[in-house]
Amino acid sequence: MYGLVNRALQEFICTHHGEKNWQAIKAMAGVEVEFFVRMESYPDDITYRLVGAACKSLNIEPATLLREFGRHWVLFTGQEGYGSLLDGAGSSLQEILTNLDDLHVRVGLMYPALKPPSFSCSDVCEDGLTLHYFSGRPGLAPMVMGLIEGLAERFGKTLTIRQSCDRNAGDDHDSFDIRIA
Numbered sequence: 001m002y003g004l005v006n007r008a009l010q011e012f013i014c015t016h017h018g019e020k021n022w023q024a025i026k027a028m029a030g031v032e033v034e035f036f037v038r039m040e041s042y043p044d045d046i047t048y049r050l051v052g053a054a055c056k057s058l059n060i061e062p063a064t065l066l067r068e069f070g071r072h073w074v075l076f077t078g079q080e081g082y083g084s085l086l087d088g089a090g091s092s093l094q095e096i097l098t099n100l101d102d103l104h105v106r107v108g109l110m111y112p113a114l115k116p117p118s119f120s121c122s123d124v125c126e127d128g129l130t131l132h133y134f135s136g137r138p139g140l141a142p143m144v145m146g147l148i149e150g151l152a153e154r155f156g157k158t159l160t161i162r163q164s165c166d167r168n169a170g171d172d173h174d175s176f177d178i179r180i181a
C-alpha cells in the first residue's frame with residue numbers, strides 16, 4: 001500500500017502509544033524502512049506485519065486496532081490535505097458512502113499505482129443503508145467499520161453497524177447494515 005497508509009498507522013500508534021512503542025513495533029515487524037514516503041508504494045506485507053506486531057506488542061486484538069485505525073484514517077486524511085476530497089464526495093453520510101469508488105478514482109489520479117477497494121450500497125433510506133465491501137486484501141472489514149464510524153463523526157451522526165456478510169465466514173464479500181440515529 002502507499003506510504004500514506006503506513007504513515008497514518010505510524011501517526012496513530014505514536015499518538016496513542018508513543019514513539020518508543022512505534023520503534024519497538026517496527027523492529028518486531030522486521031521493517032527497516034526509516035521513513036515512509038507518502039507517494040511511494042510499499043508491499044502490502046509491510047502494513048500487515050506492522051499491524052500484527054502492534055497487536056502483539058500492545059496486547060490489542062487485530063479487529064480492535066483496525067477499527068480504531070479506520071476512525072483515525074478519516075481524521076488523518078481530513079487533516080493531511082484530503083479534506084476537500086472528502087467534502088466533495090458527499091454532503092451526507094449516505095451520499096459519501098455511495099460515492100466511495102468515485103472518491104478512490106480521484107485519489108488514483110494522484111496515486112497511479114493505487115489498488116483501491118470497491119463499495120456499493122443497497123437498501124438506501126433516510127435512516128440507513130447496507131454497504132457492500134469488495135477487496136483483494138483479506139482481513140480489513142474491521143477497518144471499514146471504523147472508517148464508517150469516522151465518517152459518521154465527521155457528519156456529527158451516531159450510528160449502529162452490524163456486519164451482515166463476512167468473508168471470514170465464507171461469504172463472497174463483506175457487508176454492513178448501518179442505522180443512523
Ligand code: HEM
Pocket residue numbers: 001002004005077082083085086100103104107111113114115116117134135136137140143144147148151
Ligand atoms: C480522501 C480520503 C481518502 C484517501 C486519500 C484514501 C486513500 C487510500 C489509499 C492511498 C489506500 C491504499 C491503497 C493502495 O495503496 O493500493 C486506501 C485504501 C483503502 N481505503 Fe481509502 N482513502 C480515502 C478515504 C476512504 C474512505 C472514506 C473509506 C471508507 C470506507 C476508504 C476505504 C479504504 C479501504 C477499506 C482501504 C484498504 C484497502 C483495501 O480494502 O483493499 N477510504 N485508501
